[in-house]
Amino acid sequence: MKLDQLTKPWAAFSYGFLDESAKREMRRRILKAIAIPGYQVPYASREVPIARGWGTGGLQVTLTLLKPASVVKVIDQGADDSVNASSIRKFLRRVSSAKETLDTLKADIIQSRHRIPEEKLREDQILVLQVPNPEPLRPVQPDMSEARVMHGDADYGQLWLTLYEQLVRSGRIMQGSSYPSMVNGRHVMTPSPIPRWDVPKMHMAANLTILSAGREKRIHAVPPYTRVEPLVFDDVPYRVEDHADKTCYRSGAMGFFMNELPQDDGSSSFEISDSQYGVKHIQRREGEAVTLGETYYREGRLER
Amino acid sequence: MTHALLLPTAEDTRSNATFDALMWALARPGVIQPLPDACLLLLAESLLDRECTFFSSDDGLGRQIAATGAYPAMLDEAEYVFTSLADGRNVAALSTLLAGNLLYPDASATIFSPAMIDGAGGTRLRLSGPGVNGSIDLVIGDVDRSFWSLRAEAIRYPLGWDVYLLDCDRLVGIPRSTFIEVL
Numbered sequence: 021m022k023l024d025q026l027t028k029p030w031a032a033f034s035y036g037f038l039d040e041s042a043k044r045e046m047r048r049r050i051l052k053a054i055a056i057p058g059y060q061v062p063y064a065s066r067e068v069p070i071a072r073g074w075g076t077g078g079l080q081v082t083l084t085l086l087k088p089a090s091v092v093k094v095i096d097q098g099a100d101d102s103v104n105a106s107s108i109r110k111f112l113r114r115v116s117s118a119k120e121t122l123d124t125l126k127a128d129i130i131q132s133r134h135r136i137p138e139e140k141l142r143e144d145q146i147l148v149l150q151v152p153n154p155e156p157l158r159p160v161q162p163d164m165s166e167a168r169v170m171h172g173d174a175d176y177g178q179l180w181l182t183l184y185e186q187l188v189r190s191g192r193i194m195q196g197s198s199y200p201s202m203v204n205g206r207h208v209m210t211p212s213p214i215p216r217w218d219v220p221k222m223h224m225a226a227n228l229t230i231l232s233a234g235r236e237k238r239i240h241a242v243p244p245y246t247r248v249e250p251l252v253f254d255d256v257p258y259r260v261e262d263h264a265d266k267t268c269y270r271s272g273a274m275g276f277f278m279n280e281l282p283q284d285d286g287s288s289s290f291e292i293s294d295s296q297y298g299v300k301h302i303q304r305r306e307g308e309a310v311t312l313g314e315t316y317y318r319e320g321r322l323e324r
Numbered sequence: 325m326t327h328a329l330l331l332p333t334a335e336d337t338r339s340n341a342t343f344d345a346l347m348w349a350l351a352r353p354g355v356i357q358p359l360p361d362a363c364l365l366l367l368a369e370s371l372l373d374r375e376c377t378f379f380s381s382d383d384g385l386g387r388q389i390a391a392t393g394a395y396p397a398m399l400d401e402a403e404y405v406f407t408s409l410a411d412g413r414n415v416a417a418l419s420t421l422l423a424g425n426l427l428y429p430d431a432s433a434t435i436f437s438p439a440m441i442d443g444a445g446g447t448r449l450r451l452s453g454p455g456v457n458g459s460i461d462l463v464i465g466d467v468d469r470s471f472w473s474l475r476a477e478a479i480r481y482p483l484g485w486d487v488y489l490l491d492c493d494r495l496v497g498i499p500r501s502t503f504i505e506v507l
Contacts, residue, residue: 021390021391021393025391026373026374026393028335033330034336035330035331035332035333035336036330036332036336036340037330040339040373041373041375043339044370044371044372044373045375047343047346047347047370047371048371048376049430050347051346051347051350051371051434051486052430052432053430054347054350054351054455054499055350055430055486055499055500055501056429056430056482056499056500056501057454057501059429059430059482061430084343085344085347086340087332087337087340087341087344088331088332113329114329114330115330116329116330117329117330117331143352168427169427172425172426172427173426204453204454204501206481206482207482226457228347228348228351243350243351243352243454243455243501244351244352244454244455244457245454245455245456245457246454246455247454
């Protein structure tokens, strides 16, 4: 075999920025990640034109999935309009000709940093989560080779111990985000630093979720209709953040995950974290025709 | 300043559409996915290159796959296995396939085989597990019945291998996480 049989004619850029060999590697890893839900598949993690730690893992997955017909939404901690989110969205459009959207209901691919939208995702949608640290065992086992052995043995006793210590010390579980969760009854994964509020949205969700850590070079996935169970003790039920009675001061939406905004007088006001969902509430109040999708939570309670 | 947007070549479009089918087939076991063309080689083109090993029971197809740069290997060392499951002897040989190890369960094989999906006279299967909402029934022909018991023997989750069945331009995926009941 000769080199020219393995190469393509010169082009300034490959479609979707990543070259074909990088894409094929991503594809092979994504398939393994889907076949073994929650297991961290190592991958090469190529250079992309943003710095490691700013969403390179999620970006590589999205670049592999994009087609000109795709509609892509990018969120950063719930907001579509942060510098990071809008830069990534613009970049995705330029290298793939995909369409941009802010509306969860219109998106095919949603790349997100640290939030899952409030509106329910459908069977045809893909959620790509950016992951800073894919290893749930790191706080108890800093040696990643040892942690791999523990995953192999399904040895998660030390994770339970940290949760127990939090209970003893503080009277409640203090883990605010990245809550360790058992996937398909076998592998414990970190659901990325989403708040506790968002973890139950992954359980038996209709959408496909792919979680990718670019700096740490690990990819894991949660296929649709897969069990994702946060680690909890039988007698201490899982609790989400206490936002059920909070009302967004801008949109009037109530019972969703809120950002707390400290005020000069020492009090707090609250603003809905899923920014576009808040915008839709405002548009509806002003008489525009907008479609509000079905939500995971209704009046602060999880719909099952 | 306006920038030109990148557009895919015909090759990009084909390999992206093929991967879409491969991904959704594995994410939704038992749900039939459309392929851009009816061809096993298409699947190889979208996944394989010089980093992979493969086995093909058909020499002609094997030569075509080798053009991707992937290395031919023996059945017990191949990561991507292109074979027919219609023959009981071929099926028996699959007991040596790579099934990964507990440290790296992803160091395992993937089988691609032609089959008849939802045709008359096939084996009726009931699939459940991740990706399946409850359970889904599927009739698979041109796959020897012994394959399903061999699969059940070989899979010690998370160890095991994944299967793709191809009927013309229709694709079905069955990952190792799927539980299969032969009805």
